Amino acid sequence: MKTLRLLHECSRQTLFSSISRALASAATSTQLHKLHSLIITLGLHHSVVFSAKLIAKYAHFRDPTSSFSVFRLASPSNNVYLWNSIIRALTHNGLFSEALSLYSETQRIRLQPDTYTFPSVINACAGLLDFEMAKSVHDRVWEMGFSSDLYIGNALIDMYCRFNDLDKARKVFEEMPLRDVVSWNSLISGYNANGYWNEALEIYYRFRNLGVVPDSYTMSSVLRACGGLGSVEEGDIIHGLIEKIGIKTDVIVSNGLLSMYCKFNGLVDGRRIFDKMVLRDAVSWNTMICGYSQVGLYEESIKLFMEMVNQFKPDLLTITSILQACGHLGDLEFGKYVHDYMITSGYECDITASNILINMYAKCGNLLASQEVFSGMKCKDSVSWNSMINVYIQNGSFDEAMKLFKMMKTDVKPDSVTYVMLLSMSTQLGDLDLGKELHCDLAKMGFNSNIVVSNTLVDMYAKCGEMGDSLKVFENMKARDIITWNTIIASCVHSEDCNLGLRMISRMRTEGVTPDMATMLSILPVCSLLAAKRQGKEIHGCIFKLGLESDVPVGNVLIEVYSKCGSLRNSFQVFKLMKTKDVVTWTALISACGMYGEGKKAVRSFGEMEAAGIVPDHVAFVAIIFACSHSGLVEEGLNYFHRMKKDYKIEPRIEHYACVVDLLSRSGLLDKAEDFILSMPLKPDSSIWGALLSACRMSGDTEIAERVSERIIELNPDDTGYYVLVSNVYAALGKWDQVRSIRKSIKTRGLKKDPGCSWMEIQNKVYVFGTGTKFFEQFEEVNKLLGILAGLMAKEGYIANLQFVLHDIDEDEKRDILCGHSERLAIAFGLLNTKPGTPLQVMKNLRVCEDCHTVTKYISKIVQRELLVRDANRFHVFKDGACSCGDYW
DNA sequence: CTAGGGTTAG
Known part of the structure; x- marks a missing residue:
């Protein structure tokens, strides 16, 4: 080595400066080690200057162990210069607690720190987030009168910034005499x-x-x-x-x-x-690679990675970005390759990288590999546990997730993310008890004020049927974001409190939060449910203002909203304006046609959809067969039923069979319908028999009706509607024992009857008529009007359908009757409160009953008004004594 | 004093 030879020739003076220069310019740790041995050989290792330089240089090469041995060897006892060097070296290498304990040692041995001591000590406090130590160090800085030191000030600013205490950082900054x-x-x-x-x-x-x-x-x-x-x-x-x-x-x-x-x-x-x-470093490559990953261009990011490998050694961050891309692409093969590369590069112990691996393997469907990575980790943080718990939740292994949660508590503190995941799991499971337990737990940990946690709680309570608690959490929130509002609105819809949902929308606006797509999508079903065309239109306007009108899901829901609000024309308008249409768009239109008895239009639309190259799915077939059935298009309906399997290889599901039974029986082909049921490959359920039974009731075929009723009772359905149907059959036959036993079984099974109600909108106000609402305004007038109408109807030839005049009825049933007639109350109320000749629009939550259907036809003729009635299934437009449904409903 | 990485909610 040339330097060595030179050194021997030099005087002591030049020797010193040569070593200094060599130390400063040492470019590799091997060179440094050689210089170090030389210094020891020459007996210069007690020199404070060389020791300090060695300490700093070793730190530069990330070799704090060597730094430390130099420090110990120099036996520094009371030289603050060396202490400063080692504290600085340790801090530089991230050994913050070691640095701080050395600082404490200086206090113990009563060594006076100087202004050069503090910046590193402060950096160490910042690195450890050690608030207590930070305070004592800052106090000491004050005591020693160092607070106007530029470097200490800079370190303090940085420390307080890392503590997220911007006020303190700002204060230090403002008080600095020199910056x-x-x-x-x-x-x-x-x-x-x-x-x-x-x-x-x-x-x-x-x-x-x-x-x-x-x-x-x-x-x-x-x-x-x-x-x-x-x-x-x-x-x-x-x-x-x-x-x-x-x-x-x-x-x-x-x-x-x-x-x-x-x-x-x-x-x-x-x-x-x-x-x-001109010059790229690892960060440049990583920024670009991550950039691609973040916008979902995973292939691009991998392509760039391959390019990078040829000219630049990927670092930990490159590797983790690529691992994520592998996860998103589900590319297990490449993921494993990168994993191997990560291990050979010595990054195996990085917690973040391992956390990403857990996720990557899970996304690639290799649960075992996820578990292996997880259990192989020497050190886990909360994200590691969360990731593994999440893997189990996504996998549906809820018990495993809970087990892991219990284990987690013995290792690290669960964080807000843990609770968010577990809460959403209990929502999925509908497990209110678990949800409540987690709520208590997280409250103790102080995660109550976390917005994501609260959002999840709002959702959990609502979906578990506790709307009251959901609202309580919602109202207690100090800050709300768009997700909070969307969640509470969806919750209102879920608990069928439409008006509250609409009120929440306006509250959200007054609190300055702009509704987004998700808001629109959650509130629009409310409009269809309420048939609130005005609100629907308002929201439609909002959608335009927000520029969301070209969104396909929004358009799809709008079509549905308008069709359910009585405006098929508006549905068609939205449909025509949509630039992109998917199968849902077409299906929405076809169902809309179906509801208005526009079977031919539905058939035409279905053909246009096929011509446009959109492949119908099973829902589209339900819609088209339903449409045929409501327009009496038996041949066409059957044709579609056969085509779905033949042309599109879609195996008919139970709902398709139900539609066909409906199609046949509505057209009076009861025997054919029964044969069809008996020949179907699936086990007929209550929806199948129910469809047939409704038709029997209309055609008065008691023989089949009784047979079908027995079948339904055997099936023990959960839907009260079927029991009501059957009970009506037995009532009509005068078999009261059966009626009573059905009523009993409804009660013992804890099923609730859907209370029937009707409502209408007059001048922007919704009036509801139904169970127990005898005491609405103008009750007397309405009853009087109904009496007059009854007289006029009798003159026209109306005879009440005696099949439905039940004997042996209790209070409950009396109310049922009243409910069944709730649309009559609504119609009468509408007649009283609108100008002659205006069409009326009445909504009903259940299906319109036979007798009411007849009565409404008469009324439309007597008062010469168009009466539009929307029931649970479809629209009926009554005009001049006839109904648009042609009595198919 | 600097750039780039992980788990969560509607």
């Missing part, structure tokens, strides 16, 4: 780290106004703030300044530019910057 560019940069990056983009920019502009030239760190932080704000104009201005200062080629700056433009417009500008970069 340098690092002070400004630290504060700006502190605001950045906490997402306070505007504050970061504000500090930057204050800095600029002083006329100081920012450096590459400043610009990098400012670019990040622009990216965070999504402010393209601001970003372009900064970009211009960077060009002007001439630091565009600086790696830090160009990486900042790259990262900012990657956030703006789907990577187009980002890629351009990347391709033009």
Whole structure:
């Protein structure tokens, strides 16, 4: 070695300076070790200057063990210079607690620290998030009168920023008598780290106004703030300044530019910057690779990775980004390859990387590999546990998830994410008890104020049927976001409190939250449920304003809303305006036609859909057969039923069979329907027999009706509607014992009857008529009017359908009758409160009964009005004594 | 003082 030879020739003086220079320029750790041995051989290892340089240099090569042995060997006892060096070296290598314990040792041996001691100690406090130590160190800085030191001040700003205590950081900053560019940069990056983009920019502009030239760190932080704000104009201005200062080629700056433009417009500008970069480092590659991953262009990110491998060694972050891409692509093969690469690169112990591996393997469907990674981890954090718990939940292994949760508690503290996942699991399971237990648990841990947790709680309570508790959590929230509102609105819909849902929408607006697509999609079904055309239109307007009208799911729901609100015309309008239509769009239109008895239009639409190359699914076939059935198109309906299997290889499901039974029996082909049922390959359920039974009732075929009734009772259905149907059959036959036993079994099984009700909207107000609502306004007048109408109807030839005049009835049934007639109350009320000649629109939650159907026909003729009645299934337009359904319903 | 990575809710 040339240097060595030279050294021997030199005087002691030149020897010292030569070693100093050699130490400063040592480029590898091997060179450093050689120099170290030389220093020992020459007996210079007690030299404070060389020891300090060695300590720093070893730290530079990430070899804190050697730093430490140099420190011990130098027997430093009371030399603060060496203590500063070692504390600094340890901090530099992330050994914060070791650094702090050495600092404590200086106090024990009563060694006076100097201004050079504190910056590293403060950095160590920041690294450990040790608030207590931080306080005592800061106090000491005050006591020793170091608080105006520039470097200490800078370190303090950084520390408080890392503690997320921006106020304290700001205070230190404002009180500094002298600041340098690092002070400004630290504060700006502190605001950045906490997402306070505007504050970061504000500090930057204050800095600029002083006329100081920012450096590459400043610009990098400012670019990040622009990216965070999504402010393209601001970003372009900064970009211009960077060009002007001439630091565009600086790696830090160009990486900042790259990262900012990657956030703006789907990577187009980002890629351009990347391709033009003169100097790229690992961060540049990683930014681009992650950028692709983040927008879902996983293939692109892997392609770039392959390109990178040839010229640059991927680091831990590259590897983790690629592992995520593998997970999203489900590419197990490549994932395993990258995993091996990660191990050989020595990154196996990185917790984050292992967490990503757990996820990657799970996404690729290899649960075993996930478990292996998890159990092989020497050190787990809460994300590790959460990830594994989530794997089990996604896999449906709920017991395993709970077991792991219990184990987790013995290792690390569960965090808010843990509770969010487990709560959503209990929602899935409908397990209210578990949900409540978790709620108590998380309250104790102080996660009550976490917005995601609260959102999940709102959802959990609502879906488990506890709307009251759901609202309680909702009202107690201090801050709400768009998801909170969407969740509570969906909850209202779930608990069928439509009006509350609508009120929540307006409350949301007054609190300044703009509804989004999800809001629209959750509230629109309310409009169909309520048949609230006005609200529907209002929301439609909102959708236009928000620019969501071209969204396919929104359009699909709008078609449904308008059709259920009585406006087939509007449904067609929405349909025509939609640029993209999927099978759901067409199905919505076909169902709409079906509800209005427009069977021919439905058939035409179905043909157009096929011609447009859209492949119908099983729902589309339900819609078209339903439409045929409601228009008496028996041949066509049967044809579709056969075609779904023949042309589209769709195996008919029970609902298709039910539609066909409906189709045949509605047209009076009861025997054929019964044969069809007996020949079907699936076991007929209550929906199948129920369809036949409804038709029997209409055609008065008691023989089949009784046979079918027995079948239904055998099936023991959960839907009260079927028991009511059967009980009506027995009542009509005068078999009261059976009627009573059915009633009893409904009660013992705890089934609730759907109370029938009707409602209508007059001048933006909804009036509801139904069970127990005798005391509405104008009750007397309504009854009087109904009496008059009854007289007029009798003159026209109306005879009440005696089949439904039941004897032996209790209070319950009397009310049922009243409910059955709730649409009559609504119609009479409407007649009283609208101008002669105006059409009326009445909504009903159940199917319209035979007698009411007849009565409404008469009324439409007597009062010469168009009466539109929407029941649970479809629309009936009564006009001049006839109904649009042609008595198919 | 700098850039890039993990689990969660409607």
